[in-house]
Amino acid sequence: MKNKKCVAMLLAGGQGSRLGVLTSKIAKPAVPYGGKYRIIDFPLSNCANSGIDTVGILTQYKPLELNDYIGSGKPWDLDRISGGVHILPPYQGQDGEGWYKGTANAIYQNLEFIERYNPEYVLILSGDHIYKMDYSKMIKLHKSTGAACTIAVLEVSMEEATRFGIMNTDENDTIYEFEEKPANPKSNLASMGIYVFSWDKLKKYLTEDEKNPDSANDFGKNIIPAMLGEGELMKVYRFNDYWKDVGTVDSLWDANLDLLNPKLDLNLSDKNWRIYSRNAGMPPQYVSENAKVENSLVTDGCEIYGDIDYSVLFENVLIEEGAKVEYSLIMPGAVIKKGANVRYSIIAENVVVDEGADIGGDPAVVGSDGWGITVVGANLSVGKNAKISANKMITKNVLEEEEI
């Protein structure tokens, strides 16, 4: 097996339970984003564009859709003779292997996979965020400082710092302390959950952590503090560009509509840093004579006969005449029928919103108390003239005239 300089390990096993019905049947990294992508396209495309050709994707929760989507990795240049993409689910072995107990344990159980490539560095990523990043720069910094571990950090405001894992550093960007969600933050450098480890150091600390039955086997909670405790050299890598968590309904909705903001810092049409995805090859979108399309993102396969404003339409969506959609995400294959009204909602894949149905609430009308994004789960139907108010999570079919 050819030696690789760096192997990336992408943690994609979590349920993303805060996304509710959107992840009831698929893992979070497989959740659609931005009209034609899935969340995992971002770390994968970043790997492809950073020259990383060996990626292990650790799956656990409901991996079928994700496995299908990744396939042999061709869309991200990861279908290779040596290296490439590997889906790594939990497996049974003779040494007590089994379900992943935590982020560190997941990597620990796959040390043999990494060993096959005998890399110098291991890059730990998660499939939770929307961002563009050249990992080769971070690896270069890691190599130049001789650090055991380099942690990517984002500068946040002091108020926000209370929500993150904060790295306290000296004037050389060396980490001397790590505080999880500090009430009184000493710095504003938030951990992005992206780590570069030197391979032998990673092996050492993962192995030691496994021996501790009280450990949560988590990078943030256990490995990083252990390394700090032993005086290992740990550095930060400062990241300044767009980075958005999409782990909640609100942040997913927000991150999608961010794409409509002309001042946005996330350029998805940058030819030098393309975001790749696996696409089904739909025909071009059609906008009819009576349609109105404003401030929106629309992709292949869509047929628009109604009105859409400030919304993101995914592949193969049909908006019938007289239907109105605003401030919403309409995911692949959904149909919004005549006279239906959808506002401030996420309509998941293949949902059929029947004639005259009314979904979601305008915050200006509802008021900030009790307002929230309404979500209709995949493959469900909302019956004729049904009414669903703001801040609802729909997990089963809604009948005609039903009011929720």
Add this chain to the structure above:
Amino acid sequence: MRASAVAGIVFANAGDNLLKRLTSKRSVASVPFGARYRLIDFSLSNLVNAGITSVGIITKENYRSLMDHVGNGVHWELDRKNGGLYLLPPYLTSGAKKYNGTVDALYGARDFIKRCKSEYFVICHANVLANIDISAAVEEHIAKEADVTIIYQNGIVGAENSDNLALKLNKENRVTHIDYNLSAGTKTAYGVGVTIINRDLLLDLTEKAYEEDLLSFSVDVLAKKVKQLKIYGFEHSEYAAFLKSTDSYYQASMDLLDATVRRQLFNPKRPIYTKTRDDMPTKYGTKADVKNCLIADGCIINGTVKNSILFRGVKVEKGAVVENCILMQETSVGEGAQLNNVISDKNAAVGEEMVLKGTAQKHFFIKKNQIV
């Protein structure tokens, strides 16, 4: 039908000299069409949707952009060990320049035909725009033990199909007479440029015709052998267009604005595949006013666009008005510009406030990379 029982051939330069400006540097097969396709995508997709896994593309000139587009056939699943995509340019032996007529072309491809172990060949023309159920046609060809099957459509002879083969069929749909160059307005069954033929017969007829210096396989060979051969017709009743002039190109493009045409051409059971580009979705701005348009990904629209086809990456700035146009990949239309009946080739740029007006009879044509 076993996949390997049937192989495909596409004539990539069919109708080259007729599409003029669009084919000055490219073969008909690579003429961009329909916001995100090239014409050959339709023939290639028809063949692979029928389960065909070996396809030879016969090309005689200007095939660089074609090679770039089809590559190793990966987008049509033709990058395979069993079968594959083969580009067949002319063998440049001394004296031979390029193919002169379909007999010559088929003769030049005889190595490919011999190497394919398939019993049947489906021959297509790249300038035919249709989604054809070739699988059903081949099934019938085999069931009837036909020598040749010509896929046809019933209709009236007009400008664009005047040199298609005109067929007379008997009750069993056997072809009893093949005519061509019928006068406009005649009601007839005319070929849609897709022929199924048995391999050995194809080789035999081609070799004999080559020795006799015949030009056209359909006119000089098949048409003359309706009695000796069992030639059957298979009807294609859905949309079909033949791109033989800038007019027919424009008309076929505008046909895509009709929902029925789209439904038939982009049949989800037989999808049309093409080379993908990883653009982001199209962005409509605050002042975007789009009516009756077919639009690809990667566009940024801030102006008015009506009755038009926009290819990938087209930008229409604020205040610009685009009507009845076909704007190919990466065309940019500056602020306040006005375009009517314009066809622009790739990377064209129209400056601010420029007014370009063609007519329905004579479209204003902007060349590739041209700045206006």
